[in-house]
Amino acid sequence: MAMRTASLKDHTDHLAKAVTFVSVVRAGSLAAAAKQLSVGKSTLSEQLTALEDALGARLLERTSRGLKLTQEGQVFYEGALRCLGAWEEAWAGASEQQGAATGTLRVTAPVGFEYLLAGVLQELSESHPDLRYELSFDDRPLDLVGDGYDLGLRMGAQAASSLSAKKLGECAEVFVASRALPDSVQALERAEWVCHSAFRNAYRNARRVSGEPVALPAPRVRALANTTEGVL
Structure with a gap:
């Protein structure tokens, strides 16, 4: 068998022909491989001939029982299987890594x-x-x-930012008082508030009472805390 060297471009050009060769060997005949690959039998034959010409070696022999690998064909077939196996492993590994967080x-x-x-x-x-x-x-x-x-993760309205943000849910607000509940919005102005320092100004955001928008008065803050537990 004559020794030939090939450039990377040549190997790339012949990769598809090598896949065809492996498919033919696995199928056992050109007709069966052509059916599996949905291509013409003559197309496969041309690709195999081109591959043999590039290698300078005969890979397959036609017999009455079908196709038979030559000695050179057996060597090339085993090498092609290793190459394709490594390719499939690399592909699968990269795909798995894409979905894995580390x-x-x-x-x-x-x-x-x-x-x-x-x-x-x-x-x-x-x-x-x-x-x-x-x-x-x-x-x-x-x-x-x-x-x-x-x-x-943050609660309440956030300042404008170039960061990506997504609303995850809502938190219900409950009015808690040690005395009687206020009977009007104006009564809130006389109430003493315990506020979260991060949301002190948020309590003045517009609310709705009976469907009508109402602006709350500035709270009379009796105490501030910087944690939710501190407020409670």
């Missing part, structure tokens, strides 16, 4: 979200066993990018 996920969330995140992180851990977590619970406004966070 490394450390840094998350910041308001104080009190520990219990809400527990179930979510448990489910995420089962789906991505190589993922690690670094959690920070803080009610202060943070610079997610500057502080190196991958994900931030």
Whole structure:
């Protein structure tokens, strides 16, 4: 068998012909391979001839029982199988890696979200066993990018930002008082408030009473706390 060298471009050009060759050997005949590949029998024959010419070796012999590998054909077939197997493994590995999360996920969330995140992180851990977590619970406004966070959970209206944001749900507001509940919006002005420092001004956001928009008066803040637990 004559020795020939080929450039990378040549190998690329002949890869499809090598796949055809493997398909023919597996099928046992040109007719069967042509049916499996949905191409003409003459097309397969031309590709095999071109491959043999490029190699300078005869790969297949036609017999009364079908096709038979030559010695050179057997060597090439085994090498082609290894090559295609490595290709399939590389493809599968890259595809799996694309869907797998690895490394450390840094998350910041308001104080009190520990219990809400527990179930979510448990489910995420089962789906991505190589993922690690670094959690920070803080009610202060943070610079997610500057502080190196991958994900931030926050409540209430957020300032305009170039970051991507998605609404996850809603939190119900409940009025809690040690005295009698106020009977009017004006009565709220006389009430003493315990406010979350991060949302002190948010309490003045417009509300609706009986379907009508109502602007709440500025609260008389008796105490401020920087955590939800502190407010409660």
